[in-house]
């Protein structure tokens with residue numbers, strides 16, 4: 097096969113997306129939540145384990161919402177009903193709103209971003225205010241106001257922020273509350289629905305800020321769990337579909353080796369896809385002869401890495417599990433000592449008030 101042809105086939109495989117049931121369900125829920133926006137939840141939290149397909153879902157969400165507003169966009173090109181941004185990781189220190197706002201303004205075509213960042217120019221504009229006021233957080237404030245104005249002017253209905261867990265990365269735990277406030281204010285001041293896409297770390301928002309809980313809806317994109325009988329069949333169907341799309345004549349048997357593929361991906365379609373893409377890439381590069389399980393296995397994640405990912409997923413799923421109504425009742429009836437309530441609110445490790453201690457469910461399911 098010619099090199100160019102191989103390249104095209106590989107790109108075709110990279111771009112191929114399986115519409116598997118968990119992805120479809122999460123997309124439908126997220127779309128419904130955004131479309132109902134304003135009627136209660138103005139913050140939608142899309143969460144799931146690392147590599148499950150959250151960014152893929154966020155892009156699909158953007159495409160679908162953009163289609164909703166296509167007529168408006170065609171008639172008023174200056175409007176940006178759906179704005180998409182990334183919360184870039186902090187470099188050593190805390191997440192920087194200043195950075196985030198300036199990226200967002202640039203993305204929305206705001207022509208004055210550079211000038212807004214230019215402190216000395218600010219000094220010229222507001223010469224009666226001392227320069228120091230515009231340093232540090234003040235710059236972030238100026239930019240925040242610009243973002244809010246820009247989002248209102250450009251009639252942004254929905255702001256999707258991928259990797260939003262980075263917002264919660266702060267070097268001082270006291271700053272967390274400020275981060276929650278900033279998200280809330282963005283939603284309230286702009287009237288847009290804010291979709292936060294990220295790992296389970298995002299659930300801290302729900303656990304720590306009552307005001308945000310009231311305004312938020314959680315959309316879960318989970319891995320396939322072998323302890324849920326229907327998940328076993330769904331994972332296998334998605335596996336078989338992906339194997340069929342591999343642009344190489346291969347000897348992989350998804351029926352026979354479903355358990356192996358499950359274990360080596362933690363039941364995550366995104367991890368499976370990345371693994372197969374790596375294997376196809378190496379196959380072409382090395383000019384290998386046989387594309388079988390032994391060949392593919394060389395490019396799987398190592399077991400220690402998978403262990404880390406699976407442990408994080410289990411922890412996240414535990415965080416998502418609701419508490420018992422009886423525990424809620426105990427809290428309301430005053431059966432929980434005040435000191436414990438206060439300690440729990442401060443995030444001390446007494447276990448959250450009104451929450452069961454984590455218990456492991458029977459494991460193994462269909463593969464036991």
Ligand SMILES: Nc1ncnc2c1ncn2[C@@H]1O[C@H](COP(=O)(O)OP(=O)(O)OP(=O)(O)O)[C@@H](O)[C@H]1O
Nearest residue numbers: 112113114145146147148149150151152366369370
């Ligand atoms: N349904 C799918 N079909 C095919 N490929 C998929 C699917 N979902 C995700 N992928 C692929 O799997 C990889 C991981 O997906 P993605 O980046 O969306 O995961 P993520 O949850 O955002 O990961 P992270 O936690 O690292 O941000 C990507 O290469 C993506 O193209």
Ligand SMILES: [Mg+2]
Nearest residue numbers: 150151258259
């Ligand atoms: Mg992602």
